[in-house]
Amino acid sequence: MPYRFKTGLNWSDTTPRADFINRRQLIAGAVAMGFGTPALARINALPSQYSTDAEPNTLEEITQYNNFYEFGPGKGDPARNAGGLTTDPWSVKIDGLVENPGNYDLADLMSGMVLEERIYRFRCVEAWSMIVPWIGFQLSDLLNKVGVRPGAKFVAFETLVRPEEMPGQESPLLDWPYREGLRIDEAMNPLSILATGLYGEAMPNQNGAPIRLVVPWKYGFKSIKSIVRISLTETRPQTTWNMQNPREYGFYSNVNPKVDHPRWSQATERRIGAGYFAGREDTLMFNGYGDEVTSLYAGQDLSKDF
Numbered sequence: 001m002p003y004r005f006k007t008g009l010n011w012s013d014t015t016p017r018a019d020f021i022n023r024r025q026l027i028a029g030a031v032a033m034g035f036g037t038p039a040l041a042r043i044n045a046l047p048s049q050y051s052t053d054a055e056p057n058t059l060e061e062i063t064q065y066n067n068f069y070e071f072g073p074g075k076g077d078p079a080r081n082a083g084g085l086t087t088d089p090w091s092v093k094i095d096g097l098v099e100n101p102g103n104y105d106l107a108d109l110m111s112g113m114v115l116e117e118r119i120y121r122f123r124c125v126e127a128w129s130m131i132v133p134w135i136g137f138q139l140s141d142l143l144n145k146v147g148v149r150p151g152a153k154f155v156a157f158e159t160l161v162r163p164e165e166m167p168g169q170e171s172p173l174l175d176w177p178y179r180e181g182l183r184i185d186e187a188m189n190p191l192s193i194l195a196t197g198l199y200g201e202a203m204p205n206q207n208g209a210p211i212r213l214v215v216p217w218k219y220g221f222k223s224i225k226s227i228v229r230i231s232l233t234e235t236r237p238q239t240t241w242n243m244q245n246p247r248e249y250g251f252y253s254n255v256n257p258k259v260d261h262p263r264w265s266q267a268t269e270r271r272i273g274a275g276y277f278a279g280r281e282d283t284l285m286f287n288g289y290g291d292e293v294t295s296l297y298a299g300q301d302l303s304k305d306f
Helices: 023-032 059-064 077-084 106-110 139-146 184-188 240-244 290-297
Strands: 041-044 091-096 102-105 113-123 128-138 154-159 179-183 193-198 212-214 227-233 268-271
Touching (some): 128 139, 139 184, 184 290
Antiparallel strands (some): 091 102, 128 193
């Protein structure tokens, strides 16, 4: 299989020297860019067991071809329009069914977290895909830090609303703020991460700076960007695209080649950067992460819970 998980590989085995920084540079860069210091966050320089061994897309491809409607609907709009977004200072409100609610400065939020590189397949509902080397920490670590109270069944997320810096929000295209949500067991799965960087650099604005969700077995729109609020709830939260068009976008939004979007097939995908003559690839169930997540949906009809 072309997207198997790493098994005992060295950092250099899947990390081209021209594209990636080495372990020492990662640690130094993390401190310089505010990802954390030893007192705040630790850097795990070992290869993640959850990374694929597929070759990552280039930094240019990852940062120039984006969906981030807060900066415009075109794929190039985020790169053109996101430069003015202020990401420092940044705080995240955590509320709902948690033991320690509050407005957390990003540095406080990351205190004690373990940062590592996760090379994940990233699949868009528009049937294109990339391989992205994220830097982040497990969402479960944050939830354990703030304390999940009994009765919490879902985790809701909201994106920043700042139309003076996010020109797409001046349009009524979506009901701002952008909202997303996971079931609590999905959020606690070790594949779910909060990413603060990619390719060894701080997260670019157009990719969701300074902190975003990454859920690799779901379509990309579930991985909400520029998060300012995380709420634990008993009831299922509203999510933006499901609110916009429930016929086309379900709450779960798992990558499933057997459930087509009403306007196009999900059976195959186009790999960004593969070249014009490369052809399309078969879409993998759960984006290739079935071993890790299939058990989450035991007894569910995924043609209905899409």
